[in-house]
Structures are given as structure tokens and as C-alpha cells.
Amino acid sequence: MLNILQLQIKVLSSKEQTLNYIEAYLKKFLHLQPDIVTLPEMFNCPYNNKSFPLYAEFEGDITYKFCQNLAKKYNIYLSAGSIPEKDAQNHLFNTAYVFDNNGNCIAKHRKMHLFDIDVKNSQHFKESDTLSAGNNITVFDTKWGKMGLCICYDFRFPELARLMVDLGAKIILVPAAFNMTTGPLHWELLFQSRAVDNQVFTIGTAPARNLNASYHSYGHSIIVSPWGKILNQADFEETALFTTINLNEINLVREQIPLLRHRRLDIYELTQK
Numbered sequence: 248m249l250n251i252l253q254l255q256i257k258v259l260s261s262k263e264q265t266l267n268y269i270e271a272y273l274k275k276f277l278h279l280q281p282d283i284v285t286l287p288e289m290f291n292c293p294y295n296n297k298s299f300p301l302y303a304e305f306e307g308d309i310t311y312k313f314c315q316n317l318a319k320k321y322n323i324y325l326s327a328g329s330i331p332e333k334d335a336q337n338h339l340f341n342t343a344y345v346f347d348n349n350g351n352c353i354a355k356h357r358k359m360h361l362f363d364i365d366v367k368n369s370q371h372f373k374e375s376d377t378l379s380a381g382n383n384i385t386v387f388d389t390k391w392g393k394m395g396l397c398i399c400y401d402f403r404f405p406e407l408a409r410l411m412v413d414l415g416a417k418i419i420l421v422p423a424a425f426n427m428t429t430g431p432l433h434w435e436l437l438f439q440s441r442a443v444d445n446q447v448f449t450i451g452t453a454p455a456r457n458l459n460a461s462y463h464s465y466g467h468s469i470i471v472s473p474w475g476k477i478l479n480q481a482d483f484e485e486t487a488l489f490t491t492i493n494l495n496e497i498n499l500v501r502e503q504i505p506l507l508r509h510r511r512l513d514i515y516e517l518t519q520k
């Protein structure tokens with residue numbers, strides 16, 4: 248059994264205030280004894296290209312340290328959403344970290360597929376105006392087994408999820424911030440599809456909607472079982488989702504519907520370069 252707490256928080260314009268707020272908000276739910284706490288994509292920065300360079304931090308700076316301490320202080324695994332990260336060459340990345348309950352960083356993922364879309368008379372966003380793409384598939388060990396980590400638009404690519412599962416991931420963590428055009432159509436569908444195809448738990452954590460922000464998050468943080476069942480889902484407001492999952496469900500569904508074994512790997516293969 249694994250207790251998951253997803254914090255669908257609002258992103259404030261002051262980074263310091265957001266970090267303080269996260270700690271205060273988390274404290275309200277600690278009595279539930281979460282094992283893993285998850286945060287949204289770009290949780291310390293308004294989601295827009297103007298803000299990414301302004302809020303960006305080197306690895307090990309204030310937000311990183313805050314997350315490390317939070318994990319250790321409250322004895323939780325923290326999937327620390329994502330933040331704008333800068334490197335020594337001043338490249339910016341959309342980067343997700345996971346910390347264990349001793350505050351050790353056990354995973355780092357730089358968003359591989361940048362969110363560049365242009366829907367006619369509707370949602371336009373071009374992350375590549377400011378951000379560079381990461382090049383690594385991220386699967387990491389925990390005491391509950393292997394988990395995969397990707398960020399929002401990354402999750403649209405079924406090849407990535409399948410490669411994570413081939414590397415042993417049993418849960419896929421997705422800090423995300425879908426929008427009001429694609430969210431209502433694709434959000435649930437994607438989390439259920441990836442869960443059903445790969446027979447894993449999928450966990451998407453989004454920011455709460457802020458109508459004063461330039462980008463309106465769809466919210467709807469979600470957790471789906473390997474059967475494809477939505478176990479819990481938020482609406483758009485600030486909230487915390489607490490869900491207990493049974494990892495045995497992965498084996499059960501895989502024994503009863505042996506999709507991964509039934510693949511015709513003699514005919515086709517998916518390989519990582």
C-alpha cells in the first residue's frame with residue numbers, strides 16, 4: 248500500500264510566498280501519513296516565457312534546497328513538480344526533481360518534448376522561445392519499485408511511456424499544467440490510455456487555475472490505476488488529493504491481461520538511441 252498526496256496548489260507571483268505556502272498547505276495533510284507528495288509543473292514560477300528566465304535557478308539553489316528540506320523534515324518522498332532550471336551556459340530547462348525521505352535527490356528529468364503548439368484561434372504556446380529540451384528518459388528506484396518521471400507535454404508521446412515501462416517503471420509521475428483548450432479533451436484520455444497500454448499507475452499533478460494569470464491551467468490533478476480506472480480527480484480549484492494505491496494491482500492486471508508478454512517483439516521493436 249502506498250499513500251499518495253497530490254498538492255494542486257496555486258502558483259503565486261512571489262516565489263518565496265509560494266514556497267512558504269506549500270509547506271503550510273502540506274502540514275494540513277500530514278496526519279494522513281503520505282508516503283509520496285507530488286507538486287505541479289512550474290510550481291515556483293508563473294507559466295509563461297517572460298517569467299521562466301526571471302525565476303530560473305541553478306541546481307542546488309533556493310527551491311531545490313527547500314524541497315530537499317521539506318522531504319527530510321516531513322519524512323516524505325517528494326516529486327517536486329518542475330521548475331525553470333538554468334545551467335552554466337545560461338540554457339534554461341523545465342526540470343523535475345524527486346527527493347527521498349532523507350532529502351537525497353533520486354531523480355532529475357529535463358522536459359524532453361517542448362510545448363510548442365498553435366491551435367487556431369485558441370491556445371498558443373512556444374516553450375522553445377526560452378527553454379531547451381532535455382535528452383534523457385528518467386526511471387528511478389524507490390523502496391516501492393521503479394518509477395518513471397516526465398513532464399506534461401512529454402506524456403503525449405506513447406513511445407516515452409513505453410520505454411519507461413520497458414525500463415521497469417510501475418508508476419509514471421507527471422507534473423503537468425494542461426490548458427483550457429486541450430485539457431477538457433485530452434487530459435483524462437491520456438492518463439487512462441497510458442495506464443491501460445502499459446498497465447501502470449499514472450499520476451498527473453497540475454496547478455490550480457488562476458484566472459489572473461496569463462496561462463489558465465486546466466487543473467484536474469488525476470490518478471489512474473493499471474486497469475485504467477480513475478481513482479481520484481480534482482476539479483480546477485486548489486485542493487489536495489489523497490489516494491492509497493495497492494501496487495499488487497499491477498501484477499494482477501498483467502497476469503490476467505498479459506499485454507506486455509503478448510507483444511509481437513519478433514515483428515516489431517521500440518529502441519532507445
Ligand SMILES: NC(=O)CCC(=O)C(=O)O
Binds near residue numbers: 430433
Ligand atoms: N505545459 C505543457 O506542457 C502543457 C501541455 C498541454 O497543455 C498539452 O495539451 O499537451
